[in-house]
Amino acid sequence: MRRHGWRLGLLVLVMSFVFAASAAAQSGQLEIFSWWAGDEGPALEALIERYESLYPDVDVINATVTGGSGVNAKAVLKTRMLGGDPPATFQVHAGQELIGTWVLAERMEDLTFLYEQEGWFDVLPEELIKLLSTEDGIWSVPVNIHRSNVMYYIPENLEKWGVDVPKTWDEFLTIAPKLQAQGIVPLSLGENWTVIHLWESVALAVLGPDGWESLWAGELSWTSPEVVETWELLGRILEYTNSDAPSLTWQQATDMIVDGEAAFNIMGDWASGYMSTTLGLEAGTGFGWAPSPGTEGIFMMLADSFGLPKGSPNREATLAWLRTVGSREGQDIFNPLKGSISPRLDSDLSLYDTYGRSAARDWQNSRIVGSLQHGVVANERFMNDFATVMEIFLSSRNAVAASNAAQAVAAQAGIGF
Amino acid sequence: MRTGKDRLLAGLMLAPSLILLAIFVYGFIGQTISVSLTDWGQGASLAVRPEVHFVGLENYRQLFTGILDIRFRQDLVNMVFFTLFFVVLCLGVGLLLASLLDRPLKGEGFFRTVFLFPMALSFVVTGTIWRWMLQPRGGVNVLPTLVGLPRLEFLWTTSRDQVLQFNWQWVPGALLLTAGLVLFLLGIRAWRRGERRRAGLLAFPGAVVSLIVVLGNPGGWSGLPFAEPHGFNLAMIGIVLAAAWQMSGYTMALYLAGLRAIPGELKEAAEVDGATPLQVYRYVQLPLLKPITLSAVVILGHIALKIFDLIFAMTGPDNAVTSVPAILMYLTTFRGNQFAKGASIATLLLLLVSGLIIPYIVSSLRKGEED
Structure with a gap:
């Protein structure tokens, strides 16, 4: 042709x-x-x-x-x-x-x-x-x-609200209701791609680095119970996010933790540059960071x-x-x-x-x-269709439906071949 | 008088634009359609010589029945609702403004310019302005606080609420039933006028189609195994508002020109007969505006069907609740590298727009001949 x-x-x-x-x-x-x-x-x-x-x-x-x-x-x-x-x-x-x-x-x-x-x-x-x-x-x-799997917070605010930085998602889900009771959004979120960004941190925590790699090598099926679990966990986490998320840019989602409206935010480490250069906060005291829950010792990278x-x-x-x-x-x-x-x-x-x-x-x-969202582990076709998979999940909140759709996309896009 | 030389000259003059049109419009339409019948987009789709096979209507089948193409179907529904509300709102506001300005009014020129100005902006500018105004944390939502009311919480362009839901499985049946009933009613009308032959030709197939739908099992015709709800996304309200803000001034200008073109004698005659201003408006002016309404529907309708830039500027590419097929086509083609599928979405869009434009052109050509 x-x-x-x-x-x-x-x-x-x-x-x-x-x-x-x-x-x-x-x-x-x-x-x-x-x-x-x-x-x-x-x-x-x-x-x-x-x-x-x-x-x-x-x-x-x-x-x-x-x-x-x-x-x-x-x-x-x-x-x-x-x-x-x-x-x-x-x-x-x-x-x-x-x-x-x-x-x-x-x-x-x-x-x-x-x-x-x-x-x-x-x-x-x-x-x-x-x-x-x-x-x-x-x-x-x-x-x-x-680095994609970074969780940001304001140390002073956490002290005020009496919570520690969660090391696992289970810990997060225990402290989230406490934050919500005080009128604080436990996890701030932005427009749609930031949800995929969150999912990859969640999936890395659930599957571990080996599981994550075998998913992209085509050895682990998208419909396996572990992968379905990533969607279920994402669904539970989304209960503790801001309702106006799709209207916000990632910067506005970061602003929410800086303004004391939200406790945590998971974003790539360009958010550090945003907070230290644009907002003028001191790294370490003005804002703090940790690996996203359950991903200690793992560096989910992306590169230009x-x-x-x-x-x-x-x-x-x-x-x-x-x-x-x-x-x-x-x-x-x-x-x-x-x-x-x-x-x-x-x-x-x-x-x-x-x-x-x-x-x-x-x-x-x-x-x-x-990282998936930032082009390392999957081709463009998969990434484009994965946005639709996320859409199916967000509108149905059905973990099995999302897994099935993702499996179909992976097969069409030739993941692991 | 036309001589051979004149014709030759005319032909030569027209040739460059005809050749350019043939290549760059019709040639590329043809190429898009032929690409849409292939599987271009598998594997190394951007190779110098990509491996491409003819697959017939497979892409179209997938768009209407594939599980993953649910987004295409919702986009189509979004587009239909958008077109409907946008056209109705523009016509309503345009007619209202034109009728108000048609009164003898001080500063008419000023108001006319004010209402027409939004049209001078590009959709990208409008989109950016409205994106700011419809931010859930600012703009329109905080307006009530100025008069002491609580602020609004509506998510103008991102709400996931859906109303007017229906099951996509019933769409083919519903469309067929509508077509059948319309044919049947046209047949009845022809019968009343005494055109028996025509009446039979229209009413009989209409009745058959309607009966088949009613007695058959139309739910199974969609090719979808499961019920698939679609509906009007409330998030589209923000888009409709912005688009109508931009285009109702234009509709107003159309109507105003139409009102001014109505001969004064007609109005005077009605007034002499004792008609109130309201009656003059209702029985003299409005009926004479019909052709304007038709032109306005066609112009606004094809803008609405092709809308891309406004939504892209207002919500970005991935806000599926306000997406339309034109945006999906761009993403499928240039982000997902699925050129064939993008081409089939483009072809469907072309068909929809032609369905609106061609009857209009044909009818106005006919009118031109009659004159």
């Missing part, structure tokens, strides 16, 4: 006239495609600055398409790739989001040689490299690491990464970019600004803030697993 590509290409060509898209076709240019604008823009710009100082002859084009977690950027990227106009390199969530879409389509180059040249096998955790790879190669260079598309307009400059992205210096410039940590085990921790140092310690000492 080559025809599709040809016609889409024509469409993209016309569109590129209309939008005067910057085509980095000539040598000496490097087009970096991402959805990092706004709060995350300065980190990318600093990294580009570092690159420009190393390779002054390359003219870097910073192409961003904004919009929440990249939904619009990914759509634009797909039309460009189908049209035979790939950017030199593009931002992509490391793991199956890249592998299931672009590696399977044979549009990426294997980067194993680069890992060998740069010695990254020695400085990156083995579990991380496993999540970035298939049998045929390693497909991208991670630039940062975020850059890869090398086949037919990249400027392969040498792109490889140089990937070297910069993966270097210790590059990562220690980027991550303190982004509020994430470096995947490298040799990063200079003095450059990071209190939370960053704590996360980096956990990164080095924990069992590492991948």
Whole structure:
């Protein structure tokens, strides 16, 4: 079906006239495609600055398409790739989001040689490299690491209300009614994707890291009693969340604990950056964090990464970019600004803030697993349909129905094959 | 006088736009339909040469009977309710404003501009404004506190409450029954007018279809094994409000133009006959506005069926309670990489919109010929 590509290409060509898209076709240019604008823009710009100082002859084009977690950027990227106009390199969530879409389509180059040249096998955790790879190669260079299974709270408020940080969901379910009796929302929640984010922390607690991995390897069925239990537990937890959740962004859900309306919030660790930079709270005293209940010693990771598309307009400059992205210096410039940590085990921790140092310690000492909501363990098709599965659960509150639907989605999306 | 040279010239002048239309409109419609009959979207769907097979109407079958495509069916229901309420609200408010402005009124130009202004905004801007206003913790919900009343708790765009529920299994039967009854009634009307042949042609099949539905087992025709409730999501109220806010000024302008086009003699004649202003309005002006209403329904209707940007700006992609097929199509295609299924949703949308537009175009073309 080559025809599709040809016609889409024509469409993209016309569109590129209309939008005067910057085509980095000539040598000496490097087009970096991402959805990092706004709060995350300065980190990318600093990294580009570092690159420009190393390779002054390359003219870097910073192409961003904004919009929440990249939904619009990914759509634009797909039309460009189908049209035979790939950017030199593009931002992509490391793991199956890249592998299931672009590696399977044979549009990426294997980067194993680069890992060998740069010695990254020695400085990156083995579990991380496993999540970035298939049998045929390693497909991208991670630039940062975020943690998904973090529970936030305000220490002062917990003291006032007389509760401790729950270590398990059972503990949470015992203290939640006490909080509710005082008019406090036990767990604040935001719009729909944050519910999936919560589910993955709950599922990790129920299944454990091995069960979680076998779920994505296709060895554990979605209809098994353990997985049904994850939905049942989620249903019990949702009883203790705010009713206006779907109207709130994740920031507003975080605001609820800061304003003393809610006790706990489970969010990725970008919430640390939000509270310390935007809200000006002191990490450790102004706000506190712990692994989400039942996931002590487990680091559920997600990462942004850059890869090398086949037919990249400027392969040498792109490889140089990937070297910069993966270097210790590059990562220690980027991550303190982004509020994430470096995947490298040799990063200079003095450059990071209190939370960053704590996360980096956990990164080095924990069992590492991948996140679902943020693209590590499942392909895009599964992720898209999983939103519908969550919808089925939220409207029916039927754990078995949700498990059956998820099993159907997993079979269609080829999870574990 | 038309000579061959004139025709050639006319043809040459039209050719570029005809060729562009043929490729970029009809060519791509054709391609979308042909993609919708394949399974493009399995495995390596974005490969240079993706493996694609012809599967006939399988995608459509899944959309209407698949367990996971329950979201598509609810989106369809959302779209129908949205279209209905949006069109009715726009017509009502538009007619009211136009009738008020039609009186001799100081500052008419000012009010006309004020009411028409929202239309100058893009749906994205409207969506963003209303998203703020309908935030459950602020905006409209805190308005009552200004006069000392308790604040509202309604979740304008995210409520999970549903009213007017029905079972999807009954939809095919209900649609058929409606079609049958309409045919039957048209037949009766033809009979009364003395058009016997036509009456038979209409009433007989109508009666047969209705009888089949009544005597048959229409619940089993949907292909769904279980009862599947759908209904009007109260969360759509917020969307309807925002859309109607934007478009009722436009409806007002249409009606105002219609009212101004009514010859003054008609009104005067009625007044001479002793009609009160209300009677003039009811028996002279309103009937003459019918063609305007028809145009307005078609224009508003096709906007409503295609609505995407307003909802995307107001609630984002994953708020299923306010989702419509256009949003689902975007997500299925560009986020889920299921190009064939996205194409079949697009094709269904095209069919729905054409069902509204084509009869209108045909009837106005006919009218043009009669004139």
